[in-house]
Amino acid sequence: MQAVQVKVLNSKIGTHPDFPMPTRATDGSAGIDLRACIDEAMTIKAGATHLVGTGLAVYIQDPNYAGMILPRSGLGHKHGIVLGNLVGLIDADYQGELMVSVWNRSSDDFVLNPAERMAQYIVVPVARPEFEVVTDFSDESVRGAGGFGHSGRH
Numbered sequence: 766m767q768a769v770q771v772k773v774l775n776s777k778i779g780t781h782p783d784f785p786m787p788t789r790a791t792d793g794s795a796g797i798d799l800r801a802c803i804d805e806a807m808t809i810k811a812g813a814t815h816l817v818g819t820g821l822a823v824y825i826q827d828p829n830y831a832g833m834i835l836p837r838s839g840l841g842h843k844h845g846i847v848l849g850n851l852v853g854l855i856d857a858d859y860q861g862e863l864m865v866s867v868w869n870r871s872s873d874d875f876v877l878n879p880a881e882r883m884a885q886y887i888v889v890p891v892a893r894p895e896f897e898v899v900t901d902f903s904d905e906s907v908r909g910a911g912g913f914g915h916s917g918r919h
């Protein structure tokens with residue numbers, strides 16, 4: 766996939782030095798960091814969840830792809846800042862603002878500053894198979910219906 770369409774919904778983005786257009790931190794970065802598009806710092810109390818806008822709309826258009834919003838490892842591990850929905854799945858036909866559900870799962874309040882990089886966004890391919898209804902599967906796998914630790918722990 767070469768490009769997706771990005772609409773800037775907040776005029777600060779791309780004009781204010783603190784709010785650059787989203788980019789990859791390095792050439793090899795999978796994710797594009799999503800910044801909090803807020804005017805003032807907000808306190809996310811211990812255990813609280815806030816829906817925070819990014820000021821951006823991304824229209825993937827091609828249904829063979831989807832967007833995902835993932836936590837940043839540093840914020841998640843060191844500060845307990847993860848996602849209220851654990852992972853955000855963004856449909857290819859979604860044209861609204863990318864929103865981040867910021868969950869402070871730690872026991873300390875967290876101050877989210879304007880333009881702070883709060884999560885990251887990737888685009889992934891999506892297999893969209895038909896669901897072919899059968900009475901019996903075409904063969905029996907080695908695993909069969911075993912799951913949930915069926916193969917042991919070690």
Ligand SMILES: O=c1ccn([C@H]2C[C@H](O)[C@@H](COP(=O)(O)OP(=O)(O)OP(=O)(O)O)O2)c(=O)[nH]1
Pocket residue numbers: 834850852853854855856857859862863864865866
């Ligand atoms: O972290 C997220 C998750 C979702 N969305 C937007 C894009 C996505 O395409 C839409 C719907 O998401 P989802 O299907 O996960 O939520 P739902 O609760 O099933 O809502 P809907 O009934 O609108 O599909 O909400 C975000 O902006 N951020």
Ligand SMILES: [Mg+2]
Pocket residue numbers: none
């Ligand atoms: Mg849905």
